[in-house]
Amino acid sequence: MQQILIVEDDTTLNSGLCKALREDGRRIVSCENIAEARDQLLLDTVSLVILDVNLPDGSGLTMLREIKTRDPKLPVILLTANDTDRDIVTGLEQGADDYITKPFSLSVLRARVNTQLRKVQHSVPDGVFSDDAYVFDFNSMAFTVDGRPVELSKTEQRLLRILVDNASITVKRETLIDRLWSDGAEYVDENALSVTVKRLRDKLSAQDKIKTVYGIGYSWVKRHE
Numbered sequence: 001m002q003q004i005l006i007v008e009d010d011t012t013l014n015s016g017l018c019k020a021l022r023e024d025g026r027r028i029v030s031c032e033n034i035a036e037a038r039d040q041l042l043l044d045t046v047s048l049v050i051l052d053v054n055l056p057d058g059s060g061l062t063m064l065r066e067i068k069t070r071d072p073k074l075p076v077i078l079l080t081a082n083d084t085d086r087d088i089v090t091g092l093e094q095g096a097d098d099y100i101t102k103p104f105s106l107s108v109l110r111a112r113v114n115t116q117l118r119k120v121q122h123s124v125p126d127g128v129f130s131d132d133a134y135v136f137d138f139n140s141m142a143f144t145v146d147g148r149p150v151e152l153s154k155t156e157q158r159l160l161r162i163l164v165d166n167a168s169i170t171v172k173r174e175t176l177i178d179r180l181w182s183d184g185a186e187y188v189d190e191n192a193l194s195v196t197v198k199r200l201r202d203k204l205s206a207q208d209k210i211k212t213v214y215g216i217g218y219s220w221v222k223r224h225e
Contacts, residue, residue, distance in 0.1 A: 002047040002117060006030040007037045007063070008079065009056050013102075017050065020106040021113060033057045041067065046074065048116055050109075053080035053091070061094055068095035075116035079104075119166055129164045132223050134204065136164060145204055155180055156200045163210065163220040172217040 004021055008014040009032045018028045029046075031037040034057050040046065049067060053060040064076055075097040080087070091099050097119075098112050127139040133146040138161055143150045152160065158180055162171060177193055197218060201210050211219050 003027045003029060003045050004113065005037060005040055005046045005049045007032075007034070007049065007055065007060065008052045009033060009054075010052075016106070017109075020110060034060075034063050037063065038066075041070075047120060048113060049074065049076045050079055050113070051076055053078055053087075061091065064091070064094050064096060073120070075120060077109075077112060077116065115169070119169060129167075131164075131167070131209070131220075134206070134209070136160060143204075145206075150203050152200070152203060155196055156203070159196055159200055160204075163218060167220045167222045170213045170217050170219045176217060 002025060004026065006014060006017050006021075006028065008017060008030070011032070014030050014032065018030050022028050029040055031040060032055075034055055037049075037051075041049075051060045051064060051067075055063075060078065060080070064078065067074055067076055072095070076095065077098040077100060078091045078096045079100050079102065080091075081102045088099050088101075097116055100109060100112065127137065129136040129138070135144045137143070138157070141152075141157065143152055143157075143160070159176065162176060162179055173190065173193060177190065180193070180196070197210060197212075201207050204210075209221050211221050213219060
């Protein structure tokens, strides 16, 4: 069962979030301060955290760092009235998976929560991904198609990992560029991404698996879709 932890000190908003996100197969746990949230996280059953930045016993950004240090894959959506570019950049740089400013639409929040939960559902368990003829072992860096080993460059490996970690979800071009070439370069030719995608497709014979979403980015298409 999925469990969402809501950390929000506004009692009315907290209650509204609980009602908006409750559905079958999902448990909602709410806290109003960092201390309560820390106790809940110790149970190790949380699937996603919705975290207010301004809390009565400290900064949500401090808790965000704690969460990501302990479990980098646990999705965290920041919820705050701070809507300046600096606040948004700070939250994202410290590991937030999404950032929503108040006031906001509950339907938008639900959509973003569902997106993050799908990412967790499709994430690669223990570094091994299998889909039809494709088996990718990111621990040993062994990649096979129909049992045939395929040699991939480091950049191709990183691209493949991002795509299969987000299987069925379109990853934006700018996100891929930022994550593939995070060496501090001020400018990366967007054509470099197109070339890398083409090489990966060709090596894996994955023309039907690595889908181009024109004007947006790329996605790994899982079977039965």
